[in-house]
Amino acid sequence: MTFAQLVDSLVTTVQVGSLYALMAVGLTLTMAVVKLPNFAHAELITFGAYAALVVSLFVTPNPFIAIGLAFPASALLAWLAHRTVYRPLQRQRASTYVLILSSFAVGLIIRYTLFLFADSFDLFDKRIQIPLAVLLDLGPLRITNIFAWVVPSSIVLVALLSVLLNFTSLGRQMRALADNETMARVIGLPVDRVVDLTWLLVGGMAGVAGALWGFYTFVDPLVGWLILLPVFAAAVLGGMRSFVGTIIGAYVVAFGENTIMLLLNQWFGLDFSFKPAIPFLIIILVLLIRPQGFAGLGRATEGGKA
Amino acid sequence: MSIDPVATLLSLLTTFGIAAMIALSLNLEYGLGGVPNFGKALFVSIGAYTAGVTYTRLMPLLAGQEALTPCGANLGQALQVRTEIIRTLPVVGLTNFFVTLLIAAAIGGLIGYLAAYPALRLKDEWFLGLVLLASSEVVRIVVRGTEPIICAHNGLSGISQPFLWLPTPFLRTAAFTGLTLVAAALCYWFAQRIARSPYGRMLKAMRENSDVATGLGKPMARTRASVMIVGSAMAAMAGVFFVTNVGFASTNDYVVGLTLDIWVMIVLGGLGNMRGALLGAAIITLLDRVTAITAIQLDMLGSQFEFNYVRYILFALILLVMLRYRRQGLLPEPLDTTGAGKLLARRPPPSSAPGEPGKRAAA
Numbered sequence: 001m002t003f004a005q006l007v008d009s010l011v012t013t014v015q016v017g018s019l020y021a022l023m024a025v026g027l028t029l030t031m032a033v034v035k036l037p038n039f040a041h042a043e044l045i046t047f048g049a050y051a052a053l054v055v056s057l058f059v060t061p062n063p064f065i066a067i068g069l070a071f072p073a074s075a076l077l078a079w080l081a082h083r084t085v086y087r088p089l090q091r092q093r094a095s096t097y098v099l100i101l102s103s104f105a106v107g108l109i110i111r112y113t114l115f116l117f118a119d120s121f122d123l124f125d126k127r128i129q130i131p132l133a134v135l136l137d138l139g140p141l142r143i144t145n146i147f148a149w150v151v152p153s154s155i156v157l158v159a160l161l162s163v164l165l166n167f168t169s170l171g172r173q174m175r176a177l178a179d180n181e182t183m184a185r186v187i188g189l190p191v192d193r194v195v196d197l198t199w200l201l202v203g204g205m206a207g208v209a210g211a212l213w214g215f216y217t218f219v220d221p222l223v224g225w226l227i228l229l230p231v232f233a234a235a236v237l238g239g240m241r242s243f244v245g246t247i248i249g250a251y252v253v254a255f256g257e258n259t260i261m262l263l264l265n266q267w268f269g270l271d272f273s274f275k276p277a278i279p280f281l282i283i284i285l286v287l288l289i290r291p292q293g294f295a296g297l298g299r300a301t302e303g304g305k306a
Numbered sequence: 307m308s309i310d311p312v313a314t315l316l317s318l319l320t321t322f323g324i325a326a327m328i329a330l331s332l333n334l335e336y337g338l339g340g341v342p343n344f345g346k347a348l349f350v351s352i353g354a355y356t357a358g359v360t361y362t363r364l365m366p367l368l369a370g371q372e373a374l375t376p377c378g379a380n381l382g383q384a385l386q387v388r389t390e391i392i393r394t395l396p397v398v399g400l401t402n403f404f405v406t407l408l409i410a411a412a413i414g415g416l417i418g419y420l421a422a423y424p425a426l427r428l429k430d431e432w433f434l435g436l437v438l439l440a441s442s443e444v445v446r447i448v449v450r451g452t453e454p455i456i457c458a459h460n461g462l463s464g465i466s467q468p469f470l471w472l473p474t475p476f477l478r479t480a481a482f483t484g485l486t487l488v489a490a491a492l493c494y495w496f497a498q499r500i501a502r503s504p505y506g507r508m509l510k511a512m513r514e515n516s517d518v519a520t521g522l523g524k525p526m527a528r529t530r531a532s533v534m535i536v537g538s539a540m541a542a543m544a545g546v547f548f549v550t551n552v553g554f555a556s557t558n559d560y561v562v563g564l565t566l567d568i569w570v571m572i573v574l575g576g577l578g579n580m581r582g583a584l585l586g587a588a589i590i591t592l593l594d595r596v597t598a599i600t601a602i603q604l605d606m607l608g609s610q611f612e613f614n615y616v617r618y619i620l621f622a623l624i625l626l627v628m629l630r631y632r633r634q635g636l637l638p639e640p641l642d643t644t645g646a647g648k649l650l651a652r653r654p655p656p657s658s659a660p661g662e663p664g665k666r667a668a669a
Contacts (some may be wrong), residue, residue, distance in 0.1 A: 019605045037432060037436070085626060085630070089629065089630060090632075094629070094633070095431075096431070096432045097336075097342050097432060097435070098629050098633065100342075100344075100432060101569060101573065101629060102629050103631075104566055104621070104622075104625075105623070105625040105626045105629075107622075108566070108618050108619065108622035109619050109622045109626075111311070111618070111622065112615040112618040112619045112622075113610070113619065114614040116611075116612065116615050116616075119610075119615070120610070123520060140595070229439075229440065229443065236436075271451050273447070273450065273451045273459070274445050274447060274448070276443070277443070277444045277448065280440040280441070280444045280447070281444060282435050283436060283437070283440040284440050284441060285383040287424075287433050288437070289435050290422045291430075291433065
């Protein structure tokens, strides 16, 4: 293994980890506030990627506008799924399994509608075109403009979300809802409005994450589904409710997939085709051994707060 | 495209039988026991991988020949050997098939048992579903990257059904269809027996409220493990039929999509109702075939529209509509009429009870 390979894998870890963090905080927020393990989160990501792709191909190549439009596109889709599917089911007091199944169904509908769309306009395996440029070249450490796009945007968005959760009244309401829904209703919280806004926020962040993912790799109707379980692994590492834990989890998953995989390959000759198994193993091991994940680390009581 | 009606019917019936076995097993686990098995594809794939091993290792031994490495340089020769054995030595082929069924059931049951125990440690019940989903993908990725089981990502062909020695293609297909339907009928009978037994009522108690059942002294951990053993063994046996029906073992068949199809079947047919599982399996098998044929016909007519994608949207819509408007399924779970339920049903109406002891005794 060369030093360059190691540095390269660490750069990829930071890049992919930032994207995972952006996707996973949305997933964690859905699980904490709406109490729904949303497997259709994958398709919100894909939808945002396609929105950005379509904008960049047919409207304007400006990446700001492409990313900017991915937000409302996926936000509206998430809100629509909430209003048509999840909210009616939750009002019927459907069990978590019913909600999980319905989220699978919502995901399938969006995914294969996108397949039909991509098939009609020949939009498989497309990249969102921005000219690749190397910003910084220090021998083994190469920073491209894609890195410069993806990492700061993700970090800024996650930071903004954190500010929103901690310092605004909407954020307080969301946290109240996450902690105790009945109590939130009793004190007269506008639960429906908070949930609506949560969905818009979650969908929009997933959409932006998808658009950024499209800069980084390629856009395909399966793209969200393929990264859903690594994203779930990050959320699981965060105990499915801790915000900071989820972000750390995202980088841990990316580190496992890139750097650890590289080391395993170099030292034990493990084939790279085993790479997708790493996030799955993280899910299994964390749920079995420490289901609260990183949440509550360094606290006297178990179960961290969002 | 001309469609041979008899062959189509036989193939539909075979596919239905296999789907029914898997759906029944999931209906035992989730419909009765409430265990969310989102890793059904894993247990089906165990049957396929077991067949991959026995067809290449055990069968040549049974036929008194040397087992060749199935992959790599000997690929063609090994394929010829196993096809030749099934074609010429009916006893060996059938013995191998039934031994495969037994081994698959044993391995499936063991893995089901192993999968049930971690559930006790899990904080939220749906985590078990996520663990099973992740496990099913891990196993798939490992098998796909490991040569000796089914030649890694290349897959293994020649996992034929055991009736290749019959003289005509019709007889071969008909015999296999018959065997599959007999197996499905046995699974149905068994599942129905479980559903109506005291054990079945314990499963329902676990589904409804496992804390209360524990309070009544029912061993919930053991019950969950045992229903996972039974369901997984059944699914693994169905997997042997699945892979021999296709004739080709490939990790690409045992994805999350397969698991979801089975879930659509039992939600459509009726959770907790074994006839419902059969009905759901029948409808989904038929719809699957109809959409596949439509897609081919459209393609032949020169249409650019990819109808295969519509299949997934259709199945997802069925699932959503059922969950929203008819969660009990087309055939709702029957009221419990065994044991205590039957006694309650037999009791005379309260109006006739006072002052008429004679009638009461007669009842």
